[in-house]
Amino acid sequence: MSSERSYKIGELSRMFGLTARAIRYYEELGLLESEDRDGPEHRRYSERNAVRIKRIQQLKDYGLTLAEIHELFELARRDRSGDSVRKSLAEKYHARLDEARKRRQAIDEYIDDLSWHVEQLERVQDFFECPGASCADCRWAERCDVRLLVSKGV
Amino acid sequence: MSSERSYKIGELSRMFGLTARAIRYYEELGLLESEDRDGPEHRRYSERNAVRIKRIQQLKDYGLTLAEIHELFELARRDRSGDSVRKSLAEKYHARLDEARKRRQAIDEYIDDLSWHVEQLERVQDFFECPGASCADCRWAERCDVRLLVSKGV
DNA sequence: ATCTAAATTGACCTTTAACGTAAAGTTCTG
DNA sequence: CAGAACTTTACGTTAAAGGTCAATTTAGAT
Structure with a gap:
């Protein structure tokens, strides 16, 4: 068994390229939990919470908002093994996928259009309007x- | 020669499903030009400007911001004659194309990644954290x- | 014991885009 | 001349994700 190491906010901040404020903000939103303190001591985060930050960043990259991530975390906490979590997460993912595919299509159209413009640019005089x-x-x-x-x- | 018809803001608003405010805003940004007025008469837009609105909507649908659209319009306006300017415009367009292709690639990667997660979701037990x-x-x-x-x- | 870097809380502030909304007055149309 | 449509000015909205003080306190090293 590895001894549970704990991290200070500054360490995490350096590890993940976040500001301390951001991390505190995550905790404020309920995305992280620091260990119990009596009074205003420095926060300590478990390794598990360090991993959580990584996870948060992944999900953020996938386009989830912090509120959505929080929702997922709550579901997971309430129903550690349950299918409901899995189901809702799957729904979220699929929604994101659809969204992403739409965005890709928009970009493709944009590229087509722009390419067409470039063509016109080489052939037509009054090309723009x-x-x-x-x-x-x-x-x-x-x-x-x-x-x-x-x-x-x- | 067809007589130049002109449009009032309310007509355009109905034609394109925009509010009058939006149209005024476009004009404020320099995306549209109403005909010259002395004093606060009602705005009149030429057919050409009506077409512009359609164009704006197209470009907006392609994900361009109004600022970017304005930039394109300005480029086009400046280019009106010379070849050299046309060339630089072409460069701009190409730059935008590259940019867009990069964005598309990023989105593709994002889609891949998300798909991977969806797969895991269906296969792994402790999938979440x-x-x-x-x-x-x-x-x-x-x-x-x-x-x-x-x-x-x- | 002291020094200093690092953390703490709380409260307000910032950014951006694309308009919305109100108010009070004016112009256009039938 | 009624009243619909339009004008200008100017402040408001929306939300997300932190940023920025400011005054104070703690932790860890010397």
Whole structure:
């Protein structure tokens, strides 16, 4: 058995590249627990709590907010073995995945569009903006369907 | 020649599902230009500016901020004639493309990682938090390198 | 015992984007 | 001329994740 080492806030701060304030803030939110103190002694965090910080950072990287992470932690605490935790976590993950896929699609479209612009840049004179006096001769017709809106007389 | 029709702010607002405030805000940012007025008459927007709104919405959907859109508009305005400027604009575009491709790659990695977690979720029992009394037996070792940090005694 | 670095609490502050909202007055349209 | 639509100015909103004092206290080393 390894003797339980404990960490001071400054150590953790250096380990994870966080400020002490951030760590205290995590604790304030209930994401971490320092060992019991009587009075205002320096905080001590167990190794388990150090690991938690790493975990928090992972989840944060995955786009979860601290509130969501807290929610997950609470679920896990309440139901150490239960399927409910697993289920809710799976839901969260899937939601994030969908979101991410959407974002990727948006970026792909953006890239397409920008590529198209670059092409136009090399070929067309008035390349950026609908050049027609009226939208009737809009060269951008395929990408700019305002003509339809206008003709509908909305 | 079609007679230049002009639009009042309320018309545009209905056409594009924006509030008048939003449209005024766009103008305030320099994204739109209403026709010249003497005094506080009602704004009139040319058809060209109506088209611009559509364009703004497109770019917004692609994830650009209004500031970025403004930047693009400015670039385009400055380029209106010269080839050299066109070239620098092309460079800007290419830079943005690179940027976007990088962002896409990051998102792909993120998706991979999340997918991995989802898999684990379905296979591992103690899936949530490093279960070891000490990090030495952390099942998450490959993805959770806190062990390294700890052993470094940072 | 002292010195100093490191920590403590509490309270307010910051940042950003893209508008919302109110108020009080003016212009346009039928 | 009614009243809808519009004008300007200017402050408010939203939330997340800490930042920044400030005054004090503790921990650990000499």
